[in-house]
Amino acid sequence: MKNKNILEVCLSPDLGGLELYMSNCSKYLSKEFNVYNAISKNSKLENYFKNEKNIFILKRKSSFSLFLALKLAKFIDEKRIDIIHLHWTKDIPNVVFAKKLSKRKPKIIQTRHMTMTRFKNDFYHKFLYKNIDTIICVTKALQEQVNKFIPKDIRPRTKLLYLGAKDEKLLNQEEIESFKEKLQVKNSFMVGLIGRINEFKGQYLLIEAMKLLKEKKLNIKAYIIGHAMSEEYLEKLKQKVIKYELEEQVLFVGFTKEPSKFMQACDVVLMTSKNETFGLVTIEAMRNGTAVIASNSGGVLEIIDDEKTGLLFENQNYEDLALKIEKLYKDDFLREKLAYLGQKKAEEQFDSEKQFKKLNTLFETI
Template identity: 30%
Template structure:
């Protein structure tokens, strides 16, 4: 079998969708499957470990745009992107004729290049929806109606959670298959760790810094806790800034409320394990996660997950079983959950153990690839 993935456009390969594709490609190649990855950005190279995976760059422009931008300039950009991507499609068709893949697998809602090339060459294609877009990124699609029509023509559409499935089944009026994301658990596991053992409770919020990820809610929760007497806490916010205005609001709030001794903001780092070894709690404050790769990483790092009760987080975390849930957007609810965790450390250690075990049982990359190959086999019969 030979599979060709079309990667989505991004500034880095460190986001959840790109990392998931890398994990799947390496696992498939380890099983003897030939894999090609079409990359849309020549400046981004995926760290592929298996030589069976061939990466080819076909420059293409993302059809995502800010949800609130309907300016004339943005409409002009849309027209330019369509013309540019038409040439990308022609190049993709030329390469696919030479490579002759059995399946095309499109990773994320981004462009129609992969689907149009597949239709032109009569190659079956699978579309993997990994984002809600409006709800989790504050983004929408240029030429949305065209992309949705191509989604309807896909041989199979995969959703990474019930939340994604429910949204797009209503829009597309077709059945989607749920395959929860998996991760190479061994890369994130911390098998031995004594959480909540130090005097200071260390908290981590990892992820891209933009309003949909809810970092300001966490900062406000910290302010409430400190001002009401809970001072043995420290929050680290780690992530790439994608909304400078929002990041500045966070920094101004920290300065205004004199929280510098309780909160730090650091850039994204590739391996969070060293930081996670020192942390007791991991926060998931997103307004609505499509799934939540970071949630799984946190669980296998033997940290207590405290997450917002929406989207994919709600599907992974069962309150008081393998983590804690708070009311999304309500920083007082989040503060109360953090305080409860601090005051009930022994109970939290049991919840951490259950979270660790449930992540190992349900979210391996091997299990994900098994399910994807089942879809490929059903398409080719």
């Protein structure tokens, strides 16, 4: 018999690593617990819960709504929820007030995906954080930030738990060639940048780097894969591509449900974010057996050992990014070595099955 009732909460309207992690948590934890899910109406997560029975859809209009908190509190009591597991930082006020308004007073566990940059020592934040039982931090750096910025007397206990990537089915050479044919890669060196299209993710750095690489007459094609968070930003990127006459070298693919296919087809996968808290795409690419080049900032520093399991380029420096791409373009042996050792490290330290088992154990003890 399943002895605990868990409510997974993510009212974010977007669809990225954070939201998909919530969906994966729900699937994995439901093996051992009774899991319910609260998501926002018309959010992109709805597609991932289409056939779920234990789904609660809420209308979210602002960071805090008393009406929403009351509805959540009622649901908590009806389903006898023991633990609320939230993922999106903006959900904290609604979840905390729902806990206070409920009769059951469930434990709150937050998996924190975003960096913390300022002190939470005002009355409002003290009220919120003293009602959270545990903050799961996805990197050591993030755990240090939480310990630094939340006063000790109201700080929830912190646990380090890296995100994980699942073991992907590897395509054979024929399947990869067929996929590349559809993309019209031909005999070009293929570079991929996968993730939400917004300025923070740094797609513009790749375009600037590609301009330099084209000037050197290197046969490279770059594929930008992901959903556009801002049509205005996407248009700026496309105009930059036209301005630099890179229409044949830089291609926009849009959102894909098969990112692992792209990763395996690529010679190199990039992570160009300004300061990524973790960098899930990085470990996914490593697990798919592809060499990675990433910005030397944020959680990536806990994933990549420079020149061993991947390459690091100077944060926000597109000239250095271009040099690192060129390095792997010219050195097949190094690229294959980085891909092999990167895959090995990702299997050992960032396997989703291992990480979810740790999460499961944590929920059993709360």
